[in-house]
Amino acid sequence: MNTFSLAIKGLQHKPLHTILSTLAISMGIAMLTSVFLISTGLSDGLKRNNAGIDIVAGAKGSPLQLILSTIYHTDVPIGNIDMSDFEKIRQNSMVKKAIPIVIGDHFEGARIVGTTPDFLDLYQAKFEDGGIFLKPFDIVAGAKTTVKTGQEFAAHHGFTSDDAAHDGDIHDEHLYKVVGRLAPTGTVLDRLLITPYASVQELHAHHDHDEEEGELHSSENHDKTEQKITAILIKARNHASVMNLPRMINNTEQVQAANPQYELTRLSKTLGIGRDVLNALAASVLGLSLLMLFATLASSLTERRHDMAVLRVLGASPTKLFTTLMTEGVLLGAIGSLIGIVFGHILAYSLSQILGSFEGIILRNDLLSIHPFDIVLFAIGCGAGILGALPAAISAARTDIAKLLVKS
């Protein structure tokens, strides 16, 4: 019967106390785990998907909406800009690379993005089979889309399959053909169908719907010179250009420039407040579990005072009693935090489903795999156990045996 098995016996003796204290620690740790996983998953995801884009130019409106809709493909676009604006910006000396994108259709929930081959280079995409699109209505499919190479399909109007406004609205006048599939990149590209921008423009030139915000549409005379695009993804020549280009672009009448870095900083500040609130909540749950541990171990010690005296009489040192009770605390903390970490991962995974608009930005499978921070959380849980056991352990070590024996 060593210290460890004595501690185990001590815990087994009051199973209900043990289970409740363990659960209390688990809850605190689970909350900390899930808040951490989701917030880092989100900010990592936002960074990873940024793809080195310095500036996005698009229709005037909310800059954040512009960024979310054209880089992260989570929101609907604001509107369209003229093709001539693209030409102007592309020829600007401050621009290193300008990539046009046109969006407005989807197939089975995957957005169809009309663009140039440069778009694929943003994500260092590699082909799994097939190759790059060569003519309009060729499709290069992201790794997580449902289409196969060689498959032909008609695009659906709108941005997602649950876009009720466009349900059943199909561009069956022209079929797309998949000419290549990409290897997974871990970015939003995996969920996209890429095609030359001319394809989307052509489909929408024949479109006779009323103008709706965020949709491509052609003017009534179908004049090719008035072709529209949704946005321009810009890589700037140098740091100064990143500062100066937006100023120049924002001076034009129809086009605004948004800096993804700046908008995301603003976004994560807003999200950060929520995260801080949740973290504070998790910390208070952990604090509460600590108090519960104090009470549980203290009451269990009161019941076991005579046991402690017996151990002393049989030759155990005060240090031995101290380490026995501390071991109980550490065991509670360790088991509690392990359960909490596992539960926290599952919680984060389920919560990420609710965060639908950020789907594809957070890598959901990452939420279930072990994160280095789990070790920190484990240490926090064990620390809570140590702290919770400390008062009882000190009092056990100080047990006045003579007094206990006299009383008996």
Add this chain to the structure above:
Amino acid sequence: MTILRTDSVTVQHSKTSTILNFPDITIHPEDRILLLGPSGSGKTTFLSVIAGLLAPGSGKVFVKDKDLYALTAKERDHLRGATFGFVFQTLHLLPSLTIAQNILLARDMSGIPSRPDRLENLLLSLGLNGLADRKPDALSQGQQQRAALARAIFNSPSIIIADEPTSSLDDQNTDIVMDLLDQQARESQSALLVATHDHRIKQRFQNIIDLTSLSLKGVA
């Protein structure tokens, strides 16, 4: 050879501030000593002092010629585990451990190695065979008492100390327990020190230290 010797031990009572002056005692191997006195006369206090659990106000305790309170706390704990076997009035078997685990605490807490068949032999000689894996509350009162005795003598202690072993027992069981203590002390060649207010067992001892008339001195 003496196992234990006390020299002018006094203890100040914590509440009444009176000073208890204990008589000097000397214990040799296989001595049978009765410490007699009514409740509150300081019997358990004296036992605590000679076992190294309570430092005396003045005076000295020598165990195997070592000045007990000149040792470090750790050495004292170890010496206690090796020298004394305690039987308490209330039995103090740990309820969360089996009978075997309870008895083996004597080995595990003192760190003194034992022969592998020690436990089995003890259980057999005390009529506890077959009960090793039971919890204490599954045993009768008498069986629990014997298990506690087994734990006390597990390390073949030099002195078995029994504090009020019979006060809650009827005459018949008093005889059984005292016979058992006597027999086990003889088998492990231990001295036996019994503290009690129970006059029924007086005739079993030649060496009686009566604390009834312990001189109580008021304190300045």
